[in-house]
Amino acid sequence: xxxxxxxxxxxxxxxxxxxxxxxxxxxxxxxxxxxxxxxxxxxxxxxxxxxxxxxxxxxxxxxxxxxxxxxxxxxxxxxxxxxxxxxxxxxxxxxxxxxx
Amino acid sequence: xxxxxxxxxxxxxxxxxxxxxxxxxxxxxxxxxxxxxxxxxxxxxxxxxxxxxxxxxxxxxxxxxxxxxxxxxxxxxxxxxxxxxxxxxxxxxxxxxxxxxxxxxxxxxxxxxxxxxxxxxxxxxxxxxxxxxxxxxxxxxxxxxxxxxxxxxxxxxxxxxxxxxxxxxxxxxxxxxxxxxxxxxxxxxxxxxxxxxxxxxxxxxxxxxxxxxxxxxxxxxxxxxxxxxxxxxxxxxxxxxxxxxxxxxxxxxxxxxxxxxxxxxxxxxxxxxxxxxxxxxxxxxxxxxxxxxxxxxxxxxxxxxxxxxxxxxxxxxxxxxxxxxxxxxxxxxxxxxxxxxxxxxxxxxxxxxxxxxxxxxxxxxxxxxxxxxxxx
Numbered sequence: 058x059x060x061x062x063x064x065x066x067x068x069x070x071x072x073x074x075x076x077x078x079x080x081x082x083x084x085x086x087x088x089x090x091x092x093x094x095x096x097x098x099x100x101x102x103x104x105x106x107x108x109x110x111x112x113x114x115x116x117x118x119x120x121x122x123x124x125x126x127x128x129x130x131x132x133x134x135x136x137x138x139x140x141x142x143x144x145x146x147x148x149x150x151x152x153x154x155x156x157x
Numbered sequence: 158x159x160x161x162x163x164x165x166x167x168x169x170x171x172x173x174x175x176x177x178x179x180x181x182x183x184x185x186x187x188x189x190x191x192x193x194x195x196x197x198x199x200x201x202x203x204x205x206x207x208x209x210x211x212x213x214x215x216x217x218x219x220x221x222x223x224x225x226x227x228x229x230x231x232x233x234x235x236x237x238x239x240x241x242x243x244x245x246x247x248x249x250x251x252x253x254x255x256x257x258x259x260x261x262x263x264x265x266x267x268x269x270x271x272x273x274x275x276x277x278x279x280x281x282x283x284x285x286x287x288x289x290x291x292x293x294x295x296x297x298x299x300x301x302x303x304x305x306x307x308x309x310x311x312x313x314x315x316x317x318x319x320x321x322x323x324x325x326x327x328x329x330x331x332x333x334x335x336x337x338x339x340x341x342x343x344x345x346x347x348x349x350x351x352x353x354x355x356x357x358x359x360x361x362x363x364x365x366x367x368x369x370x371x372x373x374x375x376x377x378x379x380x381x382x383x384x385x386x387x388x389x390x391x392x393x394x395x396x397x398x399x400x401x402x403x404x405x406x407x408x409x410x411x412x413x414x415x416x417x418x419x420x421x422x423x424x425x426x427x428x429x430x431x432x433x434x435x436x437x438x439x440x441x442x443x444x445x446x447x448x449x450x451x452x453x454x455x456x457x458x459x460x461x462x463x464x465x466x467x468x469x470x471x472x473x474x475x476x477x478x479x480x481x482x483x484x485x486x487x488x489x490x491x492x493x494x495x496x497x498x499x500x501x502x503x504x505x506x507x508x509x510x511x512x513x514x515x516x517x518x519x520x521x522x523x524x525x526x527x528x529x530x531x532x533x
Contacts, residue, residue: 061526064522064523064526065460065523065526068459068519068522068523071519072459075450075451075454078450078451080449080450080512083450084270087515088270088273088274088277091274091277091278092277094518094522095522095525097521097522097525098518098519098521098522099278099286100285100286100289100290101286101290101514101517101518101521102515102518103274103278103282103283103286103287104286104287104289104290104291104514105511105514105515105518106270106271106274106511107261107264107271107274107283107286107287108287108301108305108308108514109510109511109514110264110267110268110270110271111260111264111305111308111309111312112304112305112308113268113428114264114267114268114308114312115307115308115309115311115312116308117428117431117432118311118312118315118320119311120431120432120435120439120441121324121423121431121435122315122320122323122324123435123439123441124419124423124431124434124435124438124439125323125324125327125420125423126323127438127439128416128419128420128423128438129326129327129330129420131374131375131378131412131416132330132413132416132417132420134378134382135378135409135412135413135416137382138378138381138382138405138409139406139409139413141382142381142402142405142406142409143406145398145402146399146402146403146406149398149399149402
């Protein structure tokens with residue numbers, strides 16, 4: 058089988074997987090057969106997977122940071138209120154202790 | 158020697174004039190047309206950019222550039238693309254430098270597909286591939302390039318910049334306050350993916366949606382630190398005061414625990430958990446899913462599709478094709494193939510996303526091996 062024939066049958070096989078509609082199976086097929094694709098296609102396939110993963114990873118990091126910033130700010134407010142009320146409680150307890 | 162001195166002086170005066178006229182100075186590393194044309198890589202990239210940005214006249218110019226049959230006037234036309242091209246390639250070079258084997262491994266740790274690819278070609282193989290493609294993406298797909306650049310910046314900041322500082326401070330905070338993400342972590346321990354997703358979503362929603370949610374917590378906090386505090390200061394009934402303060406402190410403690418579990422989860426949690434929490438607390442809308450495989454497949458032409466299109470176009474535009482000379486037939490066939498290629502690429506670019514990139518790579522492979530003689 059010539060290289061072109063091998064590539065042709067690989068593409069046909071891939072089309073069959075795509076027709077099942079199962080995206081994960083299609084991704085697995087491409088990775089499992091990566092080395093059988095011509096070099097220029099390999100480069101593009103690797104880039105597609107990499108950039109997709111990179112964007113997902115960065116997106117997760119940004120969400121995490123937004124959540125942390127928001128939660129930290131509210132936590133700081135809680136601490137402030139906590140300390141104000143705690144001081145007030147101490148004053149009352151002190152007065153009680155002194156019998157005022 | 159005198160001529161050189163004259164040219165240098167002339168150059169200096171021109172720059173000075175331009176500065177006075179408010180024309181921005183070109184960066185030192187801006188490429189000249191001659192330099193672009195003399196480099197196989199650069200001229201090919203310029204060709205890609207013109208194919209993407211230029212009009213029909215520019216595309217003819219591109220054919221002459223690729224075939225090395227440039228005309229004298231072409232240089233002037235190319236000038237109009239030069240600045241933009243230099244700027245794009247300069248940006249791409251900066252991002253290219255950030256694509257390192259370390260970054261590939263960092264991504265692989267979080268992504269099983271990249272893990273498999275790294276096993277096959279090594280982190281260096283991944284870097285070679287992405288570096289080769291990033292230049293082309295920079296000149297042909299500015300939106301995609303912008304997204305990649307932003308993602309690279311985010312990763313960098315999480316490794317060594319402000320986002321790392323934030324994460325470290327949350328880590329320290331959690332240690333100091335002994336907070337953890339127990340409830341969320343219990344849910345994460347559910348083995349079955351679908352069950353885990355459902356339980357996670359239910360838990361986050363029950364804690365943060367509606368009346369007992371994030372908005373309610375903030376309102377209660379305002380009241381505790383504002384209105385209640387002023388009431389306590391003015392009231393004279395000591396017994397009531399003490400009870401109210403105790404109630405308020407108890408509420409604050411509950412808020413703390415709830416918030417602590419979010420902060421703990423932001424360090425230990427996985428992506429699904431962060432996504433769910435972020436949606437409820439920060440209000441981040443669920444990210445629009447990119448175009449799926451089946452939709453992209455519909456616009457991705459295969460070899461059979463090209464043959465079908467050939468029959469339609471031939472019948473419509475050249476019904477007398479068989480009586481044409483072999484040379485004319487060849488010209489028509491080549492023109493048809495070029496149109497098919499450009500149409501398929503345009504359609505895939507419109508879809509964008511992961512699957513468009515995959516089908517684009519496979520289309521190129523199919524197209525390169527397509528037997529034109531099968532079109533008769």
